[in-house]
Amino acid sequence: MKPVSLPLGCAAVLIKLLLTNAPTHAAEPFWFNTLVAHWTDYGTPEYLDFISEAKPQVAQVGFYGVTFYSVAHTKFGKGYPAHFPVEGTRECGDFFRKLNSEVHARGSRVIGHFNTTFILGDPEKRAGFFDWYHNGWDTKTFGPKPTSDPTEMLSVDAAGKLITTSSYKIGGWPEYHGCLNNPLWRACLKPMVADAIARGVDGLIANYYYRRDCMCRHCVGGFRAWLGTNYTAAQLKEQFAITDLKAHQFTEIPSWHNPKETSPYKLAALKWTQIALKAAFDDVFITHGRRLKPDLLVAQWNHLGGFNQINGDERCLLPADLWGREENYLWYSTGNAASQTDLANGDLGDGTLQLRFIRGAFGPKPFLLGKYEQTRTRATIAEGIANGGAGLGFYATYKNPAGREAMTTYFGFAAKHRDLYTGAQPAAELLLLYPRNAVHRGDVEPVARFKAIGKQLVREGYAFDIVPDDIVTEAQKNSHRMVVQTDASSNRASGGQWLSVPTLPADDQVSKWRKELTAVTRREGAPTVVASVLSQPKRRIVHLVNYNREEPPKARTMGSGPHEEKPLAVEGTTVRLSLAPGERVKSIRLLSPDAEVSTGPVGLVQRAGEAAFTVPRLLIYTVAVVELE
Secondary structure, eight states, rough: OOEEEEEEGGGHHHHHHHHHOOOOOOOOOOOSSSEEEEEESSSSHHHHHHHHHHHSSEEEEEEHHHHHHHTTTSSSOOOOGOSSSOOOHHHHHHHHHHHHHHHHHTTTTTEEEEEEEEEEEEEEEEEEEEHHIIIOOOOHHHHHOOOOOOOGGBBBOOOOOOOEEEEEEEEGOOOOEOOHHHHHHHHHHHHHHHHHBBTOSEEEEEOOOOOOOOSSHHHHHHHHHHHHSSSSSSHHHHHHHOSOTTTOOOOOOOOOOOGGGGOOHHHHHHHHHHHHHHHHHHIIIIHHHHHOOTEEEEEEEEEEETOOOOOOTTTTTOOTTTTTTSSOOOOEEEEGSOOOOOOTBOOOOOOOOHHHHHHHHHHHHHHHHHHHHHSSSHHHHHHHHHHHHHHSSSOOOSSHHHHHHHHHHHHHHHHTTGGGTOOOOOOOOEEEEEOOOHHHTOOHHHHHHHHHHHHHHHHBOOOEEEEETTOOOHHHHSSEEEEEESSSTOOOOOSSSSEEEOOOOOTTTTGGGGTTTTOOOOESSOOOEEEEEEEEETTTEEEOOOOOOOOSSSSOOSSSGGOOBBBBOEEEEEEEEETTTTEEEEEEEEEEESSSSSEEOOOEEETEEEEEEEEEESEEEEEEEEEEO
């Protein structure tokens, strides 16, 4: 279905027309591995020139939802977070409709940022969002207001007081928060979705997708009903000291919290929170959004960091059958957890573990990391596409000549060789299980062990896949020659070789496993080179990403921009590719977007169970295409 572009006042007509005629199923999957995201610097001709040059498959650009209606009509819209280039609700709407059309004309799809809960304004002064709600809500566009009093839609504490925060103080206002469990708030968001579609977006990514420990009647009632459905009276009494669920007075329903202070009740509240938020997302974006536009691309802007669990990660306790269900792609922000190097101490500033975890949990759909990385542009793109996901994500600093050249070159490489990425599947012989069952029990110690052993495997050069232990199948476990677990309670397969990590591993734990890991593909040579193996029919694809660089003088800093990426080449990197019984290599050729590195056919030494080849010179990213007989 082509994007619909209508005058601002026709969104209500659009809703009525599409709800009457549109099917409710999602369209065929759209796969991509190049994306740029911008919260600023998109209102100039230079931005569109960059899109024309770099040709990302997706431009994640523009602000919709609550941010738009909070500040588009104010002077504060020109600042963080949206940086609107013009002032006025209608003027901004016209600008985004034109921008989306221009991006489409350059061959990219548009995903808009959609703020779902974070309200800027003051209800008493009727400023910001509240000014728009009272005076700017156009019933011809949006239909009737859900309520005459917008504060009825907001999150409240146990005393019934509106919950406020002061993260940014935009306009000098505190921040208020819509409650996604409140049907009035969802009714407020749904016409905003229709309005964004009317402006020509191909999809929406939900931002500020939180529940702020709200104690409104909808949250209390929803949690009470969920407890009654999922626990017996005996379990409620034993686990939560709730003797009469109908009469019980809840004093808190917490969401994220310190895992050291967790309890069965807090875990239950967090699990319900995440299930409820998924239900709200499905209602607003999947059911409603796709009734308007069946091929609407939808995603959530989530946060993983360095695998923060229970105190972070919007999906940490979400049941596997809901995890990413019907979502088109996955965005996980790592913040600064994977953007600073300390090479002398083995810290590559990489997102390898996060990328492979998402890949194993999400399946063959697109995914990427929102790294707060504004310097290592090439390395960021390389690690995303090398692990079967997408590059780049946040901080696509196209105004920096070095960054623009890096994105144009690397995106061009990904486009030229897209046949090597499309449909490629994880193909390592080693499987590292992510201990999600332990997280669901409230135990994060196995996650610490997972991170430690994963970093050692990366440093020692072993290729490996990651799958959460709550969804891993017997076929997956038995198809790998070696399985590593960090949660002793994980169910093992009947066959195969297993390695367990019951305590935090010593720094050289993996080096002690050399005998057990002899049949695993590995990189020999520079410890800054990370190997990933994907497969296609009759083809194995080895991706090598080199994180070696001239680091900034000050330890653990990123640098001031792509011109300071300063990669350092490595030479003589050998890969020992493990082969299945009877499998033989026909040829190997090297590809790279980097200049002055080794490319073309490369020699190999082949014997039963292994083919070894050496990359003479590698800068940041090299792909070895292994054709099998």
